[in-house]
Amino acid sequence: MGLLAALTLAGARGAADLASRWEGGAATALTVQLAPGAATDRALAVLEAMPEIAEARLADPARLAALLRPWLGDAIAIPLPKVIELRLARLPADPAALAGRIAALVPGAQVEAHGVWVARLLALARSLQAVAVAALVLVAGIATAVIAVAVRAGIAARRDAIAVLHALGATDADIAGRFAGRVAWLVGLGAFGGTVVAAPILAGFADMAAPLSGGRVAEGLLDLPWQRLPWAELALLPPAAALIGWVTAQVTLRLWLRRLP
Known part of the structure; x- marks a missing residue:
């Protein structure tokens, strides 16, 4: 999901840059x-x-x-x-x-x-932006569903231990916090790995699109337009994914704990 999110995010950024260039140029x-x-x-x-x-x-x-x-x-x-x-x-x-x-x-x-x-090109670029944003929302929704299923599987595997801790006086916040922290770490790590894998793919796409923005095609791997990648947005993906994992784990576990006697 981190890889797909990085690709769609870069697609939205690239469409926005092309629209800005076309609108300000032609x-x-x-x-x-x-x-x-x-x-x-x-x-x-x-x-x-x-x-x-x-x-x-x-x-x-x-x-x-x-x-x-x-x-x-x-x-x-x-x-x-x-x-x-x-x-x-x-x-x-x-x-x-x-x-x-x-x-x-x-x-x-x-x-x-x-x-x-030019108006048609701008409409096309903005349509691509809208599709990319919709795809990003879809990826976030799928990631939330996957995390919820994984958390429920973890609950099922540790059901007895959680029930004992709950009976001994552990609060819902304590139990959910331990789960959510672990899930956030794993999700953030996975999103970081997906972002790292996406970086060379995005650099290759940026090199293919270079003639559209007045640039030149790279001659080698080191010559790829790495500086044109949306590094700020890509850097936000792992923390955003970790936040999604933390919130999903908190909600899923607290709903389950409410059903305990």
Whole structure:
């Protein structure tokens, strides 16, 4: 359960990071296309004067040709349009309205806002977050059920000894405390082992996802992006698991002790 919890927790963190990167990157980008041979100096001056735009730059024709080469081949006979890449100062409330203003200020411009597909990517990332959180809750529920069954098995194996201690005056808190402390230690130790096993798996996943966040693929085990793992969240898993074990053991044993004469 500790291994599964670490994987789902890292999945939720990774989805949140991707959503933040997409929202802060592509969502604040616009593309302005001008006809081939059009003058770009005036268009750049007009765009740079707009308060919503943080940066306006003319795309390199060689880079455009490289992007089109897989579809048009090496010999591109048609004249390529002039493309101006815009970086917005902040995410606009209405990207379509901003695109309309740019088209009105720059005659003949065709504005491409990335809001539609970025919104879909954000919806996908947030759905992945919700699924990961639901999976984490499910893992915690299964772990609680497993711990409860194990505690009841331990009670059954020591039923006579517990009954004698109870008859001699031991309080429910004393008996439940001994059980709960032992269970918390075992559960926390197991969760720590699962977290340790999950760390290289998560580093491998982070390496596979590196191109999506602008990184590079690792060349070896030591080159894996260990620093990108959610170490703070992973460090909380063993104490959280121990707490779940302690509470489950306390509740399970106290309910059983109440039925003793």
